[in-house]
Amino acid sequence: EAQVTQNPRYLITVTGKKLTVTCSQNMNHEYMSWYRQDPGLGLRQIYYSMNVEVTDKGDVPEGYKVSRKEKRNFPLILESPSPNQTSLYFCASSPSGRPAETQYFGPGTRLLVL
Amino acid sequence: GENVEQHPSTLSVQEGDSAVIKCTYSDSASNYFPWYKQELGKGPQLIIDIRSNVGEKKDQRIAVTLNKTAKHFSLHITETQPEDSAVYFCAARGQGGKLIFGQGTELSVKP
Numbered sequence: 742e743a744q745v746t747q748n749p750r751y752l753i754t755v756t757g758k759k760l761t762v763t764c765s766q767n768m769n770h771e772y773m774s775w776y777r778q779d780p781g782l783g784l785r786q787i788y789y790s791m792n793v794e795v796t797d798k799g800d801v802p803e804g805y806k807v808s809r810k811e812k813r814n815f816p817l818i819l820e821s822p823s824p825n826q827t828s829l830y831f832c833a834s835s836p837s838g839r840p841a842e843t844q845y846f847g848p849g850t851r852l853l854v855l
Numbered sequence: 856g857e858n859v860e861q862h863p864s865t866l867s868v869q870e871g872d873s874a875v876i877k878c879t880y881s882d883s884a885s886n887y888f889p890w891y892k893q894e895l896g897k898g899p900q901l902i903i904d905i906r907s908n909v910g911e912k913k914d915q916r917i918a919v920t921l922n923k924t925a926k927h928f929s930l931h932i933t934e935t936q937p938e939d940s941a942v943y944f945c946a947a948r949g950q951g952g953k954l955i956f957g958q959g960t961e962l963s964v965k966p
Contacts, residue, residue, distance in 0.1 A: 745898070776956075781864070781958055782958060783859075783861070783944060783956040783957050783958040783959050784899070784944060784946075784956040784959075785956070786953070786954075799953075831898050831899070833898075843889070843901050843904070844901070844954070846891075846898030846899045846900065847898050848896070848897055848898050849896075849897070849898055
């Protein structure tokens with residue numbers, strides 16, 4: 742089944758404890774992206790990647806890192822999480838290298854930072 | 856900067872009625888306008904999109920209209936059903952190709 746998977750789906754952590762949220766797609770998509778969803782703010786892009794080894798900042802990149810060593814994986818890294826990073830996170834992928842063709846979203850990761 | 860405003864934030868309708876969600880964008884160079892539906896506990900899913908060379912597009916009970924002059928576009932759902940209950944997001948692709956999302960509308964269809 743063609744899909745975007747994220748792990749974990751739920752995560753509770755404490756301030757400063759490094760964490761990684763994994764994202765994987767099995768559709769051979771070139772473009773991948775991370776968003777955070779907050780009430781009243783919609784979806785805001787954190788980072789995106791047009792292809793392997795190519796990443797760039799979105800609108801809210803502070804406090805996050807990403808890497809794209811393989812086409813299918815695009816992990817999101819929080820080196821030192823803070824409470825303001827408590828949010829619902831979505832990974833998305835798109836067939837072409839252009840960012841705004843149809844995006845396929847993962848199921849989301851709900852993160853609570855205490 | 857580029858911005859998309861979406862209204863209303865919540866919408867409640869009776870089953871069988873129509874629902875309309877409106878979005879306004881700021882970047883006049885925007886040329887692609889998708890709508891996503893997010894069901895509870897799931898990621899957003901594309902339901903319909905429209906490009907700037909078209910004024911209206913319809914797919915069964917859903918339709919999208921675009922007014923480039925006024926820089927706004929709308930989602931219309933007719934004959935609403937309980938399974939239409941979800942959060943809906945509009946988006947606009949601006950300069951540089953980035954998708955900017957609206958704030959979302961929580962639609963509730965009461966049986």
